[in-house]
Amino acid sequence: MHSKPKALWLQGLTCNGNSHSFLNHPQLGILMERFELLYHPHLPCTLSLEAVVTCMHECDLLLFEGAFEPTMRRAGVALERLLEHYGACAAQIVAVGSCASFGGVFGSSGGLDAQSQAWSEKIINLSGCPIHPEWLALILSGFAEGSAFALDAQRRPKALYAHLVHHGCTRNEYFEWKVDAKGFGVNEGCLYYDQGCRGVLSHGSCNRILWGGVSSKTRSGQPCFGCTESDFPRRDLFKTRKNMSIPHEVPLGVSKRAYLTLAGIAKTFTIERLSKDLMDD
Amino acid sequence: MIERRLIERIEGEAELEFEECEGRVAYATIRFEHMRGMERLLLGREGRDALVLTPRVCGICGHAHLMACVLALEDAYANAGHALTLSPKAQALREATLSLEMIQNHIKWWYLVMSEELYALRGFTPPKESALRGAYGAQIINRAISALAGQWPHNSYMIPGGVTCDPGALELLQAQTALFEATRFVQETLLGMELERFLSALTCKEITGIQSDAGRVEAMLLELGMQEKGRAYDRFAVLGSHGFAAPARLRGTKTYKIDPAQVHTEAAITLRGESMARNALYRGTSYETGPLARALQRGDPLIKNMHRRFRDSTYTRIFARLYECALLLERTAALLRGVVLGEASWIEPPPIERISAEGVGIVEAPRGPLIHRVRLERGIIAAYEIITPTQWNLASAPRERPGPAQKAMEGLHVSEAAFVFRSFDVCSVCTTH
Numbered sequence: 001m002h003s004k005p006k007a008l009w010l011q012g013l014t015c016n017g018n019s020h021s022f023l024n025h026p027q028l029g030i031l032m033e034r035f036e037l038l039y040h041p042h043l044p045c046t047l048s049l050e051a052v053v054t055c056m057h058e059c060d061l062l063l064f065e066g067a068f069e070p071t072m073r074r075a076g077v078a079l080e081r082l083l084e085h086y087g088a089c090a091a092q093i094v095a096v097g098s099c100a101s102f103g104g105v106f107g108s109s110g111g112l113d114a115q116s117q118a119w120s121e122k123i124i125n126l127s128g129c130p131i132h133p134e135w136l137a138l139i140l141s142g143f144a145e146g147s148a149f150a151l152d153a154q155r156r157p158k159a160l161y162a163h164l165v166h167h168g169c170t171r172n173e174y175f176e177w178k179v180d181a182k183g184f185g186v187n188e189g190c191l192y193y194d195q196g197c198r199g200v201l202s203h204g205s206c207n208r209i210l211w212g213g214v215s216s217k218t219r220s221g222q223p224c225f226g227c228t229e230s231d232f233p234r235r236d237l238f239k240t241r242k243n244m245s246i247p248h249e250v251p252l253g254v255s256k257r258a259y260l261t262l263a264g265i266a267k268t269f270t271i272e273r274l275s276k277d278l279m280d281d
Numbered sequence: 282m283i284e285r286r287l288i289e290r291i292e293g294e295a296e297l298e299f300e301e302c303e304g305r306v307a308y309a310t311i312r313f314e315h316m317r318g319m320e321r322l323l324l325g326r327e328g329r330d331a332l333v334l335t336p337r338v339c340g341i342c343g344h345a346h347l348m349a350c351v352l353a354l355e356d357a358y359a360n361a362g363h364a365l366t367l368s369p370k371a372q373a374l375r376e377a378t379l380s381l382e383m384i385q386n387h388i389k390w391w392y393l394v395m396s397e398e399l400y401a402l403r404g405f406t407p408p409k410e411s412a413l414r415g416a417y418g419a420q421i422i423n424r425a426i427s428a429l430a431g432q433w434p435h436n437s438y439m440i441p442g443g444v445t446c447d448p449g450a451l452e453l454l455q456a457q458t459a460l461f462e463a464t465r466f467v468q469e470t471l472l473g474m475e476l477e478r479f480l481s482a483l484t485c486k487e488i489t490g491i492q493s494d495a496g497r498v499e500a501m502l503l504e505l506g507m508q509e510k511g512r513a514y515d516r517f518a519v520l521g522s523h524g525f526a527a528p529a530r531l532r533g534t535k536t537y538k539i540d541p542a543q544v545h546t547e548a549a550i551t552l553r554g555e556s557m558a559r560n561a562l563y564r565g566t567s568y569e570t571g572p573l574a575r576a577l578q579r580g581d582p583l584i585k586n587m588h589r590r591f592r593d594s595t596y597t598r599i600f601a602r603l604y605e606c607a608l609l610l611e612r613t614a615a616l617l618r619g620v621v622l623g624e625a626s627w628i629e630p631p632p633i634e635r636i637s638a639e640g641v642g643i644v645e646a647p648r649g650p651l652i653h654r655v656r657l658e659r660g661i662i663a664a665y666e667i668i669t670p671t672q673w674n675l676a677s678a679p680r681e682r683p684g685p686a687q688k689a690m691e692g693l694h695v696s697e698a699a700f701v702f703r704s705f706d707v708c709s710v711c712t713t714h
Binding site: 011013014015016017018019020021023024025026028029041042043044048049050072073074075076105106129130183184185186187206210211212213214215216217218219220221222225227233235236237238239279 | 290292293294314317329332333334337339343389397407409410416417420423424425426427429430431432433434435436438440442443444445459627629710
């Protein structure tokens, strides 16, 4: 029997949100049976943090959560030193969450891949604040199987980030016909025009792989805040920036002319069904 | 000589520093090294951005931060002359998801922290599936939160005027089904008895010796004499107003008035090195906060009985958390049953740009009162202050007036002291934020 790959979960400056999100995976036990878990901040593991920081151990897969601050210490040892050691021995490094991928809420010096040329080729960025447990499960299973993932320009697996958060949103028809939401707290209308939703501008699978298996931000009336992108957290998260009542940013890869032409045509029609409450007769 | 002990698996890490006398703790200090400076990140942003950023203080109680934040913004609206009215539905949903987060916190703490540590302290290897059981119970609860609030952790579904979601019969049923499944788990695996029977128990005797995860923990606690150890000041504070808690100051079970404006903080001190933490105090005095404080404020019969026998011991503190978990399961089910789906989710407030005022938001978070204080100038955040529950319990103060956890560790062997420290449900990321 082959020995199991060794996985090590290390944290920089973080809220632990990704660790907790991962605990929400419904098949956590089965998933983790394929690994020897050297360290995780919550799950039973073979090493103590004090043993981890001696750098006397080696891992095959490094899972890094949080913003990388070189001088920050874990159990008295600088992160820089820990990354140097475990980053070198790991066959793959996963930047778990947006802080690790891009700096996110807490980082001041970009993502993990900006820190060293030596490991940048080994890094997979799993951006999101936090990650969905299923996204990480995909990468873990892939690693255990020895399969490679096609990555986008920001080193995110295309299997997850080729899609936009818009894909699978239950408000899509309102977007098509340019029917905006009349405020918060309603299931009718699109949140792109006034409420700041960045679903058409953000890569992610939030509306394909539902949270808790049941919902998402947009399904529960929250705008997408674009937490999978490198510019998260942007400012004015609950409003849409507009010029002359036209959204400042149009959907990703769509020219302003194309968008305005189509929007102009859609707006000349009033679709009665879409202007009513869903529950009305 | 100072002995140091690194405490991990506590939402970050802390270092305990012990001054010992004949092998027992004479004085202990608590050091937190990491800080992110959340309050500073908020300055200059539009007020509602705090609804997205402040949950990121903490991966396990971010929803409590969201609620404290929205209450602070709504208080600022009120102080600017625009008092907002929420629909009963919006209020019930907020209280329900806040309670659900508390339940998953208590389940995780029980299985992933206390139970594991207790087995280790007794020199046993914990059953392999024990931690996974805790993750399972918490995961089911988090599905219930997701059905209403979109996701957990880190949603922002509470906004001034109400909530963003408009759940239908389907979403409500998804939440209720998850709650039902979690309740079954707690009854069958954790408690070994029906919620009702556990909650109506009047004495320890009625819950002792049960074949369940709680029963096994109880036996180990008694073997270690934890009913006599870990006592702090027997002085408690509750600041949040909910169905499950009301503001009060307690000495033992005697209650007094409390004025949140009298809460202040001071820099933490340690034996060696610098701590990034601050201590929270009420008029210069430290108080224990959290489930035990709330249980005594509510007058839960079982916890009152334990308290009468064992005062604020580690045993009582641990069972107060378990009791609260059961109580909130029952109450949240009732809250969801009472939701009237046709009511408004959100009543539009005036634009936040019109608001220049201060606001205070207080909730009971899993570990005790969480206070957010904001000052808006034309809707922009000019000042923000967060005081977390762990700043009360884990205060690291001079030896003349140690904080609750410091006090509770005095006189114990170092390994037991570390366990008693954890009985306060330590959260490093909230303490420094």
